[in-house]
Amino acid sequence: MLKIQNLAVHYGMIQAVHDVSFEVNQGEIVTLIGANGAGKTTILRTISGLIRPSQGSITFEDNEITKTAPQKIVANGLSQVPEGRHVFSGLSVMENLEMGAYLRKDGEIKTDYEQVFQKFPVLKERKNQDAATLSGGEQQMLAMGRALMSKPKLLLLDEPSMGLAPIFIKEIFSIIQEINQQGTTILLIEQNAKMALSVADRGYVLETGKVVLSGTGQELLESEEVKKAYLGG
Numbered sequence: 001m002l003k004i005q006n007l008a009v010h011y012g013m014i015q016a017v018h019d020v021s022f023e024v025n026q027g028e029i030v031t032l033i034g035a036n037g038a039g040k041t042t043i044l045r046t047i048s049g050l051i052r053p054s055q056g057s058i059t060f061e062d063n064e065i066t067k068t069a070p071q072k073i074v075a076n077g078l079s080q081v082p083e084g085r086h087v088f089s090g091l092s093v094m095e096n097l098e099m100g101a102y103l104r105k106d107g108e109i110k111t112d113y114e115q116v117f118q119k120f121p122v123l124k125e126r127k128n129q130d131a132a133t134l135s136g137g138e139q140q141m142l143a144m145g146r147a148l149m150s151k152p153k154l155l156l157l158d159e160p161s162m163g164l165a166p167i168f169i170k171e172i173f174s175i176i177q178e179i180n181q182q183g184t185t186i187l188l189i190e191q192n193a194k195m196a197l198s199v200a201d202r203g204y205v206l207e208t209g210k211v212v213l214s215g216t217g218q219e220l221l222e223s224e225e226v227k228k229a230y231l232g233g
């Protein structure tokens with residue numbers, strides 16, 4: 001569904017991503033794990049069309065999207081939940097969800113709000129509240145709900161567990177699995193390697209902009225290198 005080939009990304013003179021290749025098949029949860037500064041967000045933003053690569057190609061459903069405009073990429077069915085959530089403050093929860101649907105032309109938007117509220121009941125309770133007043137966990141839910149309103153075929157999640165209490169982390173990961181079971185393919189970026197690998201079909205380990213290991217979620221959880229570097233021994 002998504003194929004990244006020999007991707008390189010530079011910020012001016014500094015190279016953040018070196019010759020990265022990986023793929024995501026339809027129906028999978030694939031995770032990209034790595035420490036601070038490994039290049040995870042850079043890769044995600046490049047897939048979304050927000051940064052242009054200096055080398056390599058990105059193919060989504062057999063279409064080369066390496067030079068496609070970000071809004072066209074979203075309209076094609078590839079949406080991102082950005083690192084740090086970035087909900088729109090000054091807008092209500094409902095208005096934030098509406099923003100997620102603004103590129104859609106079909107008439108099913110109403111039932112999709114209901115589906116988002118089923119997954120995240122707290123958003124329904126707070127639908128008229130300013131998004132800025134939500135807790136961190138609730139903002140993550142809103143950012144995910146907003147992305148779901150674009151009806152993505154492939155959802156990119158950038159560190160959804162960041163800064164959340166363990167109970168929220170569990171809930172967010174179980175909702176990620178639910179979204180996947182309902183037919184959305186997922187590329188999950190995480191520093192929380194244990195949680196990410198335990199829900200992922202496959203994973204890739206990124207170090208200083210390079211893929212250094214790959215395997216099934218289970219294989220990586222059991223790998224000595226991963227245990228030592230990412231699972232606290």
Ligand SMILES: Nc1ncnc2c1ncn2[C@@H]1O[C@H](COP(=O)(O)OP(=O)(O)OP(=O)(O)O)[C@@H](O)[C@H]1O
Pocket residue numbers: 011014016034035036037038039040041042043083191
């Ligand atoms: N706008 C930018 N200008 C210059 N360098 C940048 C920029 N954004 C990121 N970098 C550099 O690129 C490298 C990769 O950063 P990136 O944000 O992709 O890492 P990350 O894996 O998402 O880290 P984290 O887990 O902390 O979010 C880092 O060395 C970072 O300093």
Ligand SMILES: [Mg+2]
Pocket residue numbers: 040041042083
């Ligand atoms: Mg990041």
